[in-house]
Amino acid sequence: MKALKLNNLPKPFFILAPMDDVTDTVFRQIIGSLAPPDVYFTEFVNVDGLQSPGREKLLPKLQFTEKERPIIAQIWGKNPENFYKTAKELVQMGFDGIDLNFGCPDKTVIKNGCCIALVNNRGLAGEIIQAAREGAGTSLPLSVKTRLGLSEIDYTWHEFLLKYKLNMLSIHGRTAKQMSRVPADWHAIEHIRKLRDTLSPATLIVGNGDVMNRAQGEKLAKKHKLDGIMIGRGVFSDPFAFAPLSSGKSPWEQWSKKQKIELYKKHVELFAKTWAHGESKLHTLNKFCKIYVNDFDGAKELREQLMQAKTIEELLGMLK
Numbered sequence: 586m587k588a589l590k591l592n593n594l595p596k597p598f599f600i601l602a603p604m605d606d607v608t609d610t611v612f613r614q615i616i617g618s619l620a621p622p623d624v625y626f627t628e629f630v631n632v633d634g635l636q637s638p639g640r641e642k643l644l645p646k647l648q649f650t651e652k653e654r655p656i657i658a659q660i661w662g663k664n665p666e667n668f669y670k671t672a673k674e675l676v677q678m679g680f681d682g683i684d685l686n687f688g689c690p691d692k693t694v695i696k697n698g699c700c701i702a703l704v705n706n707r708g709l710a711g712e713i714i715q716a717a718r719e720g721a722g723t724s725l726p727l728s729v730k731t732r733l734g735l736s737e738i739d740y741t742w743h744e745f746l747l748k749y750k751l752n753m754l755s756i757h758g759r760t761a762k763q764m765s766r767v768p769a770d771w772h773a774i775e776h777i778r779k780l781r782d783t784l785s786p787a788t789l790i791v792g793n794g795d796v797m798n799r800a801q802g803e804k805l806a807k808k809h810k811l812d813g814i815m816i817g818r819g820v821f822s823d824p825f826a827f828a829p830l831s832s833g834k835s836p837w838e839q840w841s842k843k844q845k846i847e848l849y850k851k852h853v854e855l856f857a858k859t860w861a862h863g864e865s866k867l868h869t870l871n872k873f874c875k876i877y878v879n880d881f882d883g884a885k886e887l888r889e890q891l892m893q894a895k896t897i898e899e900l901l902g903m904l905k
């Protein structure tokens with residue numbers, strides 16, 4: 586098994602952001618077939634759940650194919666012992682890296698003291714990093730994805746994280762309180778990059794928030810001297826978000842109605858094949874329907890019709 590050599594990535598490198606219930610193996614393969622990012626992340630997976638009888642239900646989130654490499658598994662949770670055990674398993678499963686989600690702003694998650702709530706529990710945050718590092722051994726890079734702070738920007742949090750000499754630190758440029766309501770603060774991300782320059786020069790800094798495509802990401806990386814850029818929701822409006830835009834236009838803008846519907850059909854077929862035992866529910870396809878069946882005459886009406894389908898067979902019949 587080959588470990589991800591983060592330093593061999595292009596500069597800047599581009600990551601497909603982890604998005605729960607969106608970036609599963611199926612969607613990652615679709616994005617990869619159009620314009621691949623340099624690195625993929627899984628959706629976040631709870632280590633306490635993975636080390637419990639509920640494990641089987643979570644395993645599909647860790648499914649991947651060789652086409653989606655390099656791939657980093659993103660984990661979250663509360664119990665350092667479970668981070669240790671899970672990290673060991675992720676090495677066995679053949680992942681290229683492990684990322685700790687220290688950024689999720691979900692109210693229940695925060696109430697439970699996980700993810701971004703760790704800003705206020707640095708003892709536990711440190712134990713989690715150490716446990717994951719021990720579990721991963723020397724073979725896998727360890728990274729953290731976080732925000733600017735809980736309710737305020739708190740650079741002491743990033744200083745704290747940088748002291749652990751992580752291989753990579755991804756920053757979503759908002760506080761948890763801001764959710765996604767304000768524009769991402771790229772100057773704050775740059776400030777953290779400067780902290781990195783003195784505290785942990787080998788840690789790669791990845792900026793994240795509101796980047797729509799590679800061209801915009803390249804400009805931001807250059808301006809703020811960042812190593813990498815992570816794009817999430819940008820793929821909703823343009824599945825070719827990672828394409829090099831030499832002509833200035835995305836291929837998506839030129840795609841016909843027929844091509845878009847064909848792509849949705851391809852997604853549904855891959856979904857049916859991958860989740861043949863009901864691991865993912867039919868309604869999760871609706872958000873992808875909005876991506877593909879869009880921006881052509883009659884798209885809204887067709888979407889409404891497609892979303893009525895009660896079974897995969899019915900949906901595929903409609904798409905034919």
Ligand SMILES: Cc1cc2nc3c(=O)[nH]c(=O)nc-3n(C[C@H](O)[C@H](O)[C@H](O)COP(=O)(O)O)c2cc1C
Pocket residue numbers: 602603604605606607628629659686688689730757793794795796815816817818819
């Ligand atoms: C539907 C959805 C699910 C998300 N799930 C995760 C997740 O599992 N792990 C994580 O670190 N961030 C998650 N995020 C946050 C994104 O990774 C990213 O940080 C955020 O959307 C900002 O980047 P963007 O403006 O490029 O989308 C999620 C975001 C969305 C919209």
